[in-house]
Amino acid sequence: MSRAGALAAAPRRAAAWLWWYLTELTGENAYARYVARARGADPAAPVASRREFERERVERRYADPRNGPGGGCC
Incomplete structure (x- = not known):
């Protein structure tokens, strides 16, 4: 690649x-990673919709911290 091409790129x-x-940073790629992992493990297995995935993700994030690791907002 020429210097001009490199500078343009x-x-x-x-x-x-x-x-x-x-x-x-915002977590937008989380669903794409989930789908890739789910289909890589078993292509015939059902994959949750984006809405279901986000709902479960929010529920895990704000779960009662007394229920174990990963719960709570902070």
């Missing part, structure tokens, strides 16, 4: 990295 790479970082 740099903002695109930076934008792609920033987009990846923001989606990881």
Whole structure:
């Protein structure tokens, strides 16, 4: 790749990295990772819808902390 081509591609790479970082930070990629793992383990198994996945994720996040690890908001 020429120097001019590399310089032209740099903002695109930076934008792609920033987009990846923001989606990881906000949790937007969590469902895509869940689907990839679920289909990789057993392609015939049913996969929860995005709505079901998010509901379970919120319930786990705000569960009663007395019920074990991973519960509570903080």
